[in-house]
C-alpha cells in the first residue's frame with residue numbers, strides 16, 4: 525500500500541493570503557489533486573494560491589529547474605506515474621498549450637482540464653482539429669475549458685510567482701453551449717479560490733477584448749520603449765513616472781509575446797490600423813503646426829485620449845473614479861514609508877492607491893497617495909500637523 529502523499533501539515537498558509545481570502549468560501553467542486561502543467565510565473569502562482577487554501581497540488585514542467593524551484597517554494601509536489609489528477613491546469617506557453625491540453629485529456633480520462641493561455645480561439649481550434657482528426661473524442665473534448673486570468677507580471681519564471689497574484693483580478697472563462705456545468709463549476713472554483721472575479725465570454729469575444737486592452741498596450745509600450753535605445757543617459761536622468769508608467773510592460777518576455785501577438789494577429793490588426801491613422805493624423809498636423817486648425821486638431825487628439833483613459837474601470841472593477849492625490853516627502857531610509865502610511869491610517873483615511881516617485885540626485889522620495897477627494901483636505905491638515913512635508 526502506498527503512503528498518502530499529502531497531509532494537513534504540509535499545507536502552506538500565508539497570513540496575507542488568508543486575510544485576503546477570509547471572505548471567500550472554501551467549499552469547492554475541484555477534483556483533487558490538481559496538476560499544474562508548466563511551473564513558470566503563472567503555474568507556480570496558481571500552485572501557491574491553491575495550496576494556501578488547502579488543495580493538493582502536483583507539478584510538472586519539462587524544465588527540471590523550473591519545476592524544482594516551484595516545488596522548493598511550496599507550490600506543490602512533483603508528478604509521478606502513479607498520480608491520477610482530478611483537475612489539470614495547463615500553464616504552458618501558448619504555442620504548446622493546445623498539445624498539452626489534448627495530451628492531458630487523453631492521459632487522464634476523468635480529469636477536468638483548463639488552460640490559462642492569453643489567447644483562446646487558436647487553442648479552441650487546435651482542440652476542434654484534434655476531434656476532427658479522430659485524435660480525441662468529442663466527449664473527451666467537453667472536459668476542457670479555456671480560461672484566462674487577467675493578472676500577470678512583466679517577469680517570467682517561478683521565482684517571480686506569488687500566490688496572491690490573482691486577488692481581485694478578472695478571470696475569463698470561455699464557455700460554449702457544450703461545456704458541462706460541472707466543468708464550468710471546477711474552473712469557476714479555481715478562479716474564485718484564488719480571489720479572482722469571473723467573467724464569461726466566447727473565445728472570439730475574449731480575443732477581441734484582449735486585443736484592445738492587453739495586446740495593443742503591450743505593442744504601444746514596446747514601440748515606445750524601443751525609441752529609448754538611442755536616448756542619451758543625460759536625457760534619461762530626467763525620466764519621471766510618465767515614462768515609467770507607459771513603458772513598464774515593455775520589460776515583458778519577448779518569447780511569450782511573439783506567441784500571443786501572432787496567435788491573435790487577426791484581432792490586433794484593426795487596432796493597429798486605428799493607431800496608425802491617429803499617428804498619421806498627428807504627423808500631418810505637426811508638420812504644419814501654425815496652420816489654421818492645427819491646435820484644435822492636437823487638442824482633439826489629447827481630448828480623445830482623456831476620454832479613453834476615463835473609461836478604464838477603477839478599483840474593484842467599479843466605474844472609473846477620480847481620486848485626489850496627496851504627495852508626501854519621505855526620507856530614503858528604512859521605515860520611512862511605513863511611518864507615513866501609519867500617519868495616514870491614524871488620520872482615519874483609506875489609501876485607494878499608492879506609488880513612489882524617486883527624485884534623482886536626492887535622498888528623498890515622493891509618496892503619492894490617492895484618496896477619496898472629500899478626504900484630501902483633512903489628510904493634508906493631519907499630516908502637516910504631524911510634521912510631514914506635504915507637497
Ligand SMILES: NC(=O)C1=CN([C@@H]2O[C@H](COP(=O)(O)OP(=O)(O)OC[C@H]3O[C@@H](n4cnc5c(N)ncnc54)[C@H](O)[C@@H]3O)[C@@H](O)[C@H]2O)C=CC1
Nearest residue numbers: 562564565566587590616617618620641642676677680681
Ligand atoms: N505572464 C503573464 O503575465 C501571463 C501569462 N499568461 C499565460 O500563462 C501561460 C504561462 O505564462 P508564464 O507563466 O508567464 O510563462 P513562464 O515563461 O514564466 O512559464 C512557462 C513555463 O512553461 C514551461 N513549458 C514550456 N513548454 C512546456 C510544455 N510543453 N509543457 C509544460 N510546460 C512547458 C516552461 O519550462 C516554463 O517553466 C502562457 O500561456 C501565458 O499566455 C496568462 C496571464 C498572464
Ligand SMILES: O=C(O)C(=O)Cc1ccc(O)cc1
Nearest residue numbers: 642673674675676677678773
Ligand atoms: O503586467 C501587466 O499589467 C499585465 O497586463 C500582465 C499580463 C500579461 C499577459 C496576459 O495575458 C495578462 C496579463
